[in-house]
Amino acid sequence: MRHMLIKGLVATAVVAALTGCNNSDDDKVPTTCAEAGSACTTFTVLHTNDNHGRFWQSEYGEYGMAARKTLIDQIRDEVESRGSQVLLLSGGDINTGVPESDMQDAVPDFIGMNLIGYDAMAVGNHEFDNPLDIVQMQRKLADFPMLAANIYDKVSGKRYFDPYKVFHINGLRIAVIGLTTVDTAKIGNPEYLTNLEFTDPQVEIKKVIKEIKDAKAADLIFATTHMGHYANAASGSNAPGDVSLARALNEGDLQAIIGGHSQNPVCMEPGNESYAAFNRGDECKPDQQKGTYIMQAHEWGKYVGRADFEYFNGELHLASYKLVPVNLMVLDAYGTPALAVKGDKKSTTLVPGTSQIDEDIGVLQVLRPYQEKGQALLDVIIGNTDGMLVGERNIVRFEQTNLGHLLARAQSQYKLVNSDFGIMNSGGVRASIPAGNITYRDVLTVQPFGNMVAKAKMKGSDITQYLNTVATISVDSGGYAQFDGIKMAVDCDAKKVTVNDINGKGFSENEEYTFSISTFSAAGGDKYPVISATSIEVADALVLRDFIETKKDIKVADFNPVAGDITYTSAGGEVKGCPAAPKLQYKA
Numbered sequence: 001m002r003h004m005l006i007k008g009l010v011a012t013a014v015v016a017a018l019t020g021c022n023n024s025d026d027d028k029v030p031t032t033c034a035e036a037g038s039a040c041t042t043f044t045v046l047h048t049n050d051n052h053g054r055f056w057q058s059e060y061g062e063y064g065m066a067a068r069k070t071l072i073d074q075i076r077d078e079v080e081s082r083g084s085q086v087l088l089l090s091g092g093d094i095n096t097g098v099p100e101s102d103m104q105d106a107v108p109d110f111i112g113m114n115l116i117g118y119d120a121m122a123v124g125n126h127e128f129d130n131p132l133d134i135v136q137m138q139r140k141l142a143d144f145p146m147l148a149a150n151i152y153d154k155v156s157g158k159r160y161f162d163p164y165k166v167f168h169i170n171g172l173r174i175a176v177i178g179l180t181t182v183d184t185a186k187i188g189n190p191e192y193l194t195n196l197e198f199t200d201p202q203v204e205i206k207k208v209i210k211e212i213k214d215a216k217a218a219d220l221i222f223a224t225t226h227m228g229h230y231a232n233a234a235s236g237s238n239a240p241g242d243v244s245l246a247r248a249l250n251e252g253d254l255q256a257i258i259g260g261h262s263q264n265p266v267c268m269e270p271g272n273e274s275y276a277a278f279n280r281g282d283e284c285k286p287d288q289q290k291g292t293y294i295m296q297a298h299e300w301g302k303y304v305g306r307a308d309f310e311y312f313n314g315e316l317h318l319a320s321y322k323l324v325p326v327n328l329m330v331l332d333a334y335g336t337p338a339l340a341v342k343g344d345k346k347s348t349t350l351v352p353g354t355s356q357i358d359e360d361i362g363v364l365q366v367l368r369p370y371q372e373k374g375q376a377l378l379d380v381i382i383g384n385t386d387g388m389l390v391g392e393r394n395i396v397r398f399e400q401t402n403l404g405h406l407l408a409r410a411q412s413q414y415k416l417v418n419s420d421f422g423i424m425n426s427g428g429v430r431a432s433i434p435a436g437n438i439t440y441r442d443v444l445t446v447q448p449f450g451n452m453v454a455k456a457k458m459k460g461s462d463i464t465q466y467l468n469t470v471a472t473i474s475v476d477s478g479g480y481a482q483f484d485g486i487k488m489a490v491d492c493d494a495k496k497v498t499v500n501d502i503n504g505k506g507f508s509e510n511e512e513y514t515f516s517i518s519t520f521s522a523a524g525g526d527k528y529p530v531i532s533a534t535s536i537e538v539a540d541a542l543v544l545r546d547f548i549e550t551k552k553d554i555k556v557a558d559f560n561p562v563a564g565d566i567t568y569t570s571a572g573g574e575v576k577g578c579p580a581a582p583k584l585q586y587k588a
Contacts, residue, residue, distance in 0.1 A: 029313065036312035042084045042319070043170045045307045046072060049091025049226075049260030050299040052126070053101030053448075055108045056371045057359070060337045060348055063301045063326045065112035065367065066359035071304055071326060072116055073360070085170040088117060091260020091296060092124030092180070092226035094138075097430060099378055099444035100371055105134050107141065108370035114143040115363050120165055122178045122260060123148035124226040128188035129449050132195070147178020147224060150204040152197040160196060163208050166218050172311060175218035177208050179225040181261055183239040183527075187427060187478055189451070190523035201227060202240070202248040209253050220255050220316060228262035229287065229296050232273035236580025237477040237527065238262075242296075246289035255316045256293040256307070263299040263393075265323055280331065281351035284323045297323055325351050335392075378441035383548040387556035389433040391446055396482070397426045398475045399576035400566060402559040403446070404429060404482025407540075409559070410547035411516035412485055416536045417455045419514035420503040421485030423470065425526045427478020428518060428540070438548055447541040452519040454533035460499070461509040467497045469529050475577035479526035483566055484559075485515075492570035492578035 030036035048068070057064030076086050090113065095106045113121070123146050127135055139146055139161075149163035164177040179201040185193060205223065212218050228241035235241050242259045259266070267276045267284035278284065286307070287294040297305035303323040310317045329337035329348040337348040350356065389403035390396065396404055407429065408422030431445045458466065467488065472495045473479035487501040499507045518540060520526070522533035548554065568575045 033310040033312060033317070033319070040310055040312040041170055041172055042082070042308070042310050043172065043174075044075070044079045044084060044086045045089065045222075045256070045258065045305075045309065046075060046086055047089045047091065047224075047258045047295060047305040047307075048297050048301050048303070049122075049258075050093045050124070050263045051090070051109055051301055052093055052097030052299065053095065053106060053109060054098055054300040055101060055112045055367055056098075057327070060329055062328055062337070064359065065109075065116060065301065066361075066363040067326050067357045068301050068304060069112075069116045069360040069363045071324060071357050075304075075306065075324075083170075087167055087169050087174065087176075088119050089176065089222075089224045089258045090118055090121035091224060091258055092122040093126045093260060094121070094124065096126040096129045096448050097300075097445075099441055099448065100373070102444065102448045102450075104370055104373065105130060106138065108367050110138055110141045111370075112363060112367055114141075115360075115366060118144045119167060120145050120147055120176050120178070120224060122146075122224040122226040122258075123151065123161055123180045124260060125181055125184040125188050128184060128192050128196075130189075131192050145178075147176065148180045149177055149208050150179055150182070150199045150201050151184075152199060154195050154197050163204070164212065166212075172220060173218045174220045174222060175212045177205060177212075177221065177223045179205060179223055179227060179245070181227045181239050181241075186527050187525055189449070189520055190525055191519065201225070202245055205245065205249070205254070209249070220311070221253065222256045222258065223254060224258045226261045227259060229259055229264060229266045229294060230262065231268075231275050231287075234581065237474045237479060242294045243287065243289055246292040246294060249290065249292070251290045254292045256295065258305075259294060259296040262296065264296060265298040265303065266294060266296040267323070280328050281325055281353055284321060286318070286321050293318055295321070301326060302328055325354050327357050328354070378444070379439050381437045381439055382443070382545055383438045383552050383554060385433060385435055385438060385554040385556060387435050389554070389556060389559070391429040391432045393430075396429045397477060397480050400482060400561040402556050402561070403433065405484045405561060406547075406554070406559045407447070407544060408482050408484035408516070410544050411453045411518075411540065414453060414516070414536070414538070414543045414546065416538065417453060417516050419455055419516045420505070421483065421513070422516040423521070424482040424484075425478055425518065425521050425528070426480045426482055427526050428520065429482070438554070440545060443541050443545045443548070447544055449520070450539050450541065452535045453538055453540055453543050454517055454519045454522050454535045455514055456517055456522065456531055456533040457512055457514045458531075459509070460507060460511050460513060463502075463513055463515075464497060464499055464509065466529060466531065467499065468495055471497050472578045473527060474580040476580050477526070479528065480577055487565045488567075490566070490568045490578065492568055492575065 033040035055065045094109045148161040151160045153160045166175045182198045185198045230241045233243040242257045267278040269276045297303045308319045310319045328351045332338040390401040391403040408424040412419045412422030433442050471490045485503050489498045519535045521528045524530040
């Protein structure tokens, strides 16, 4: 009886306490981590994306995996000293971009990621620039999972990669789902994708979330994606990205997206759907859609994204977010690190508010042999140019440039092609060539993919139909085409072209003409129509090298776009390329 009485008194006391909680500050629902006390769990997510072979620092001493290792170790030490933990994720595209990496199948990059201690990565579209045996080699080399829920093996019908992994971080179970842009089937190398199927990420993530929830496998669900961030879901010619993904889900199903692919710092203006005017070292507010935080850390390891989270009352809160620069310099008006002159010495200036990050000695020792390998070949001078050959992503995907025309001409005039005109997809142009000497390193930096050059033949009427699609692909996409040897007017609104001349021969719908194109584009890459073309089995970079070595002296005036040769019109006015689709207006 005594035990029953005590239990009754305890129950009565509990009820009384609960009844009076509305008037007690001590029993109010906590609104901050400090108020929640031990009921609040903290953790930090660090992230990078679109490494593109940048395992070594730039010529100006910026970024590089050795400095990234030092920075991440410093953050880990700080976080763990507070009794918390770090989760390190990559948004993919480890492959393609720097010759030293490309020639070694990104082995140094994956080794560097192992040394830094990545926990998982999204599979990027550029992971398929190589044959699948290279992908398998990289999977075995990586000490972390490569995640992609929406890539299937056509033969077995099973997923080619793990769809997700659950991490135990400071007492929380965090499931991380991997997703890859469905555009990979078109912008990846078609020759290597025959046996793979890329399904709709919005469909696949719902399947995986249900699986995780049914199994009660996680407290929180994140996604690491390689799909791109497009403000207010305006993806233009690109496949839907992270914003569309978040909006397709029920609020609360997905807590955060750590992204990649569009290679932009996702920093938003407060209270609207527009990007902030972000400069190196600025504050950064990530996007948030239907309760899902969306983050992306630009490219190349220039920044390490840092998200400090707090979890209490069954809800996730973002305590702070920043993009931490990795030895980034102040840029001049030309987009290169500005030089400060002190006496007779020149030096670059770090972004204000940051300090120099020392490179990790162990990482340097491991990666240095990869950096040094093949230097003799890369640094051979093969020619020179009297001015800048423009191939920067934010220009070559928006207008005709001299480098775009040079590449198209080099392929169309190659001895085994000898065609009437050339077409070059801007997605295959990865860098500019500055004035001065040109080395093989420059060539491989501009064209790192190893695509073969091909020759196609069509009647004039078929060329018109083909160009109705190719020439009207919108700007801000890899499919925006650079042309050489053809004159035409492009009506973006009607999606039709009028060809005026090919190779100085005039133009007839009934005549046959030939043109050069990469095997990548001919096979349907970058959303080009699939066409019959004869591959000459010579890589585009070797064709470019041959062209420069033969010319020796490259005069930019010979390749600058000629006014009136190719014109674009939209909404009654002249433009430099067909505009992307207008931004969608989102209503909650």
